Amino acid sequence: MKTAQNPEHIEKIRQEIMRFRELLDVMQARLEQGEGFYAELFANLTDDEKQGKKEKDLQTLVAYQIADDLTPFTKSALRMRFANRDLERAFEELHDTIITPPIED
Secondary structure (H helix, E strand, O other): OOOOOOHHHHHHHHHHHHHHHHHHHHHHHHHHHHHHHHHHHOOOOOHHHHOOOOHHHHHHHHHHHHOOOOHHHHHHHHHHHHHHHHHHHHHHHHHHHHHOOOOOO
16 A cells, blocks of 8 residues: 555655665766776876866867877776666666555555
């Protein structure tokens, strides 16, 4: 029975809220990993090259540096692509679980 007084229903909702939090934590960790991959693209820039430049200008410098070999960039993008596919599925499952009405006794 779907009522606010049904402790089993409330516990199910609480567990789905907990799952939402878990997925957000995973997403945050993966975002931080992606930020690390992004920072690695700039690792070959010297301090002089970085000095006083806007991010757009730094991106342009990196683009010139990697134009002949995009492998590190493509690897980073591919890792993020596949690392986040399971998150999309997990959020889809969570959503489907939330909208599926409980079986009433």
